[in-house]
Amino acid sequence: MSGAASTNPVLVEVLRGKTVESRHAGAVAIADADGRLVLALGDVERPVFPRSAVKAMQAIPLVESGAADAFGLCDDELAVACASHSGDPVHVEAVRSLLAKAGLDENYLACGAHWPVSDRAMRELIQAGRRPQAIHNNCSGKHAAMLAASAYLGLGPRGYERPDHALQVMIKGIISETCGIALDRDGMAIDGCSVPTWSLPLAALARGFARLGTGKGFPPTRAKAATRLLEACFACPDLVAGEGRFDTIAMRALAPELFVKGGAEGVHCAALPGLGLGIALKIDDGAKRGTERALTEVVTALLPEARSVLAEQIEGDLLNWRGIKVGKMLAGPVLLEALATLNPAPRQQVGGANC
């Protein structure tokens, strides 16, 4: 043994037979809206890029500005604005509709193209002899929302994705205020879909999600905007991700107790409005399987009713190409020990989804 060790604990163990084959280290923070840490496991002060986990924060200008009202946006359009969607027809239609209501179309999208996340949607494109377009990009709803907000605010749609565009400056301010932390230009990078992503500690991100879920510490118009966006996601969880995907499964069963949103490179965040808490988790290596397995454990520790909903994730069976069970994914002992110390605050009153 030699060399410096990596510093975060193993949150998830991947077993094959009786042997741990792979390990996912990471960190997780649970905080309230005032920034009090209920749990800090691993390095929760090291900056991470939140990536797509903060799409609901990035969508706030669309609602807070009055654009959503002026354009008459519906829940499915607001949900897809917060989405990392699967590129199924239902998602593509919602993004097109959002753009059309703002007097725009998909030619303005600067997110770049990739094959739909949904296997079925990808196969349908291939069978039709077509190539993926920007509208199929999992971020196209976020981009449509940015375009619509820019149009409404008279900022012009061209270049809306650039760090110095007034809309991105506004979004930077919203993330900074929500998470209660200054954002450093040196900690900015470009996301997969070409908009800026601002690095910040998991502790601040967890606080931001506690605020997003409760509105605590927000000016009234922002609190109202956040509530409207989360209620749209609660009403249309299939628009936020897609069939068979974690965020859709979890919110379909657990809204309005849980808002949850994943990002690339192993980031996953959640708001638990009834408990007044936010969760921010990062798997160091960026693996989605580790992120979802660890988050499942954290969520079920706080919301026991999640255990039956997320049973498949908890069981964590790994099947091979013939469907034989060859292993499983388990929460690591350090994570289980940390979660066992949790003593969640009494549940607060939560409003119903505005479907």
Add this chain to the structure above:
Amino acid sequence: MSGAASTNPVLVEVLRGKTVESRHAGAVAIADADGRLVLALGDVERPVFPRSAVKAMQAIPLVESGAADAFGLCDDELAVACASHSGDPVHVEAVRSLLAKAGLDENYLACGAHWPVSDRAMRELIQAGRRPQAIHNNCSGKHAAMLAASAYLGLGPRGYERPDHALQVMIKGIISETCGIALDRDGMAIDGCSVPTWSLPLAALARGFARLGTGKGFPPTRAKAATRLLEACFACPDLVAGEGRFDTIAMRALAPELFVKGGAEGVHCAALPGLGLGIALKIDDGAKRGTERALTEVVTALLPEARSVLAEQIEGDLLNWRGIKVGKMLAGPVLLEALATLNPAPRQQVGGANC
């Protein structure tokens, strides 16, 4: 900060902008055929599953038994026997040919089906309205080799994939003898393609690859079999993986100085016959991107001529959906420091590929 740290050093850092976004920890061993460790970074004694990295060892019975000669197998069929192939037509044809020469067909394959690794091959299947078959499984060549060896040895093709089948017992013995270590039934698990995979330390695996590349310590028939398999891979590197993939790129340019073979869950092994060395590397979290980036650094430290061949891997640029450079993958400082201490033995004489 709290909780037990994971124990292996960070071998690869994934940067977005100026910030390290993700980290891949792992371990790497370099050994000679006598088991002397030239490098041991991280925990090289913890058992890992070699998965597909040892396909050339699993193919030894096919040649050593005399089956390959009796069936008149060519280099492309022997190379695909050692392959994790892309499922392109060239691979499918080689596997079908191997099976046909042994009087068998693809209905005997017990590997299960998955979509071809090759995007082009996958799209062609979809466009033709077809589903993937066992022949498209990246392991179908290994299974065809196991079937052919079983048939030649009169062991019967049915159940050839099971741990207690005489062929698998024979393979277990070959891996054990090659790597110089007893294999424990408790450390056995079932691979993605349903054959057994035997866990063993990276130190032993590196020694096994040094032996595989040099034949040192092998009985003459086994040394001859190993040479024939490696020369087939050197002659047909496109059969061992596929277009655009690491093992094909590396061996196309560096054979016969380098034999290299990746496995699932972050394992990658190599033999450097001219230096008399073997390399075994495992990224703890199982990420292929980390494995290939780290192995590139190890290989270029031992074979300076690899630097230009693997320039794209070394540069490690990360592009987003619009092709904008958003980050890069770098070898971690601990890996670079460890490699700087290497003082490779003088190059030995290496024979040319038997194409």
